[in-house]
Amino acid sequence: MEDQGATPPNEVAGAQQPRLGRRSFLKLGSVGSAAAVLAACSAPPAPPTAVPPTAPPAPTVSAAPTPVAATEPAPAPAFSDVLPYPRLKIATLSDLQKGVFSTTYPDQFSPVQVIKLGTKTVGGVGPDGDIVAYSGLCTHMGCPVSYDPATKVFMCPCHYSHFDAAADAMLISGPATQHLPRLVLEVEGQDIYAVSVQGLIYGRPHNLSLTEL
Amino acid sequence: MPVHRPADRLVLPPADAEKFQTVCHYCIVGCGYHVYKWPEGQTGGLRPEENALGVDYTSPVAPLSAGWIAPAHHTVITERDGRRFNVAIVPDKGCVVNKGHHSGRGGTLGASLYRPDGPTGARLTHPLVYRATDQTTTTWDDALDLAARVIYGSIQRDGNDSIFMKIFDHGGGGGGFENNWAVGKFFFQAVQTVNCSMHNRPAYNSEVHASRDMGVPELNFAYVDAELTDTMVLWGCNSYETQTNFYLVHMLPNLQGTTVKDKEAARPGEQVGPGRMIIIDPRRTATVVVSEQAGSKDRVLHLQLNPGTDIALANALARIIYERQWHDKDFLANRIEAETVQPFLDQSLQMDKSLDEVLAEAERITGLSRAQLEQAASWIAEPKTDGSRPRAMFFYEKGIIWGLKNYQNVGSIVNLALLTGNFGKPGTGCGRLGGHQEGYVRPGYPGPRPAPYIDDLLSQGQGNVFYVVGCNPAVTTLNAQRMRETLQTRGKVVRDALDANFAADNAAKARAVLEAIDQGGLFIIVQDIYPTQTTRFAHVVFPAAAWGESPITSINGERRLRLYEQFMDPPGIAEPDWKIFGMLAQRIKALAEADGNADLVRRFSGFEWQTAEEVFLEGGESFADGVKASTERYKGVDYAFLKAAGNNGIQTPVTIVNGKPEGRVRYFENGEPFYTESGKAKLLPTPWPGFPAVLQAQIDKYPYFLTNGRNNNWQTLYNDIHIPFHAERTPMPYIEISAEDAKKEGLTAGDIVQLYNDYGEATAYTVISTSVRPGMIFMLFAHPRSTTNSLTTPYVDPEVVIPYYKGSAVGLRKIGRLEDLDARLTYHPTNFETVA
């Protein structure tokens, strides 16, 4: 399983990774009343129809999110280089009979697509080593991407960024500037667990910014 | 091997972060951006009042809201004094050009910045001189002194024209009004050589001489016009990939019908609806596929013509329009020089032949059907049911400019726009889309037209000094293999002389260099931001500042002039180009003074600039006043004005009205005269010329027609190969080949192939694509690891000395596989049509 070894050669890891400041850590514990936002955001990803780039895509996060109540900040957790991702069951092997299964991780604002590619791939899990999962939000401007099992390609209907699911969700072409974030998976019996995310999910300053920590 | 992914978190700019205005320096579109800079170790908070963006990060940033900082927008820089700062470069929602959008190029501006601890640490930081067997780091004084002595000695001994140059002439990164003025003043006023060439071509010329000769400055429309027109004609341009935000933010909404209300407002009383698009390209590009998917197929017409037959197509469309009386009769009568009409009718429209004869010939030449020709002509010019004329816009770029014959290629399209009266109203215009931005201001070029073909002259042994700035001719010029051989063999004669004189002082070295030049040597000076395929041949290398490291000004494709602020130090002791020319001129002047050479003292005077704005203002003074303003005229504007004008700037040419600078949205409104002596436009006779013999010989000898183009990487990838996200996707160039030809050649996606012809060879990996028809191969243009230009012929349009980069012919040999690429790359074609 590959890990954060995705750091490019020549880059000094410590300099590359922005440090999470104390103030934003305080905020990690303060998103306590997001239920309304959450309800608006757990819709499945968009169907693969064209959406004018100027119009918001069908299922979106709420345009006017519920303001967060000003609560007492929770005590700051100790600094760590690893975000405390939850280990969550996101699918079972039988969910993947159609080749793709939509769910969310690490929170319900973050759609993800779990895919059984049919051919073994680097970092793939499951009995055939071919199960992978990626963020379902386009890294360009956050529209939900749609997946075509025939070509194994993700397409964003807003400005047509395309990502190759069989090549680690690498951008094929389009205005996005990051490949789709990838979930690190583990399989236990029939159950597929997500344990972390590589890359930054669209729309957040860090992947757990909406998680109760 | 997994792809590069950034960290799963980033830092936000605190509310008090420093904020700068700037414009993306890559493509012609010129999208507005904001730069935030704050000390490393600090971060803003999630609440809108706690971060400089004013964005509420306590909930997910909404899609399409342009409030999110993507990881590639961000980096950590180190200033000269060692202090480290976060920098985030985010698209500006308030800029009317991009409205908060970024392309894959602009979205990685942050990642492209110099940081000594990352891949961009490869930047040139200090001057280099060739000493014994290698290029050695040295001081400015030392490197400037050697270069000055050789230039001075060469001018004195062999004359001004012994100095050759190939230098940017554009706006944006590596250019801008400041640097262009300095280059022009140095070579035209001080050196006074005719042996000059632009960064991407072998002579000193315009890429659109025809349009200008016809009285039509090429940047005559505004981007909003693409929202207001009925029919967009994209001719030899792949705008989705290469003018991305003009396409996504202005053209596509029209195609999708979301600008109908704006059209109604701008064109009251006219019948309007969703726009149509005609795409003329021998390839089925991403622009074709996306337009068909995003708009609707019945409003997109792709004319997949045979390569090199654009003139025949333009003439046929004009003939149909004229035959059906769909041309603009008032416009023809009042705004076009009457004496230019008949030669046009005779030679372009072939009025001596019947319509059927002409269209049958056009079908044969272009490979298109008569029905397609008729449909395109109708979309451009057939009056609507209410009797109103449709409005059309004609956009062209490298498929035309670098097509078979530049002069008539461009002229035949301008003919169509004139015939249909598509100037001077909202939703009309005809011009190039552009590659780089523009920013030309220089004293007059002293050479003739057509200008000398300096690549040829260099390869024939002419020229003493070759001064290359901000370009990479070893990769990008035509017949590039010949250029590399010239640099290699002639450069070696000088290297040998420097090797033999390793202990000498610069005066003795310069004498040895001049002797070596007599033996066929060439002294090579290269000024750039990174080591390139051309710097490796250099005897002196000057490190230049890049975008953001010195202020510049430029205009975009709709002439929008803006200030690109400096927000960081150049690396090492690198300096902006204008300053380097200033220092070099002062050194040459000192040599002339010591010699008592009054003429050269005078010519090399006036280079003591201290600030970029001084250079900008000095250049501005060179613009003439009057009605027929040169496109770039910015006289009367200073940095303070531009700072206040922000990322929407002002559209040139600028006129001072009541002491205030005023711009203009589009040309030729309210009867503004065309740019000819008569004030009327000229039609141009444009017979289709057929292929030149030098190219036909390759076509007859080799099985595949070779064309080329860009993807959404920038230019020679000079920045991109230092940005992991871009570099890993295109580690070497690729070809696109049809499934049929791939089968014939036994190729599968990813196979490494060698292309070859009489002029050179190139190596690439295989992508199987619907973009090309059988018999044609496409290769990515100007990749530094193997260049398609080694395969282009030396042919240029003799009228203007512009190459036919887009056409050659090649044989193909399968070499094998690079196994690691299979685990690293996607072989899906960039036009998104997966071939089963």
Ligand code: SF4
């Ligand atoms: S469209 Fe052009 S100017 Fe705009 S962000 Fe992209 S490269 Fe930069």
Ligand code: FES
């Ligand atoms: S949101 Fe723009 S391509 Fe996906």
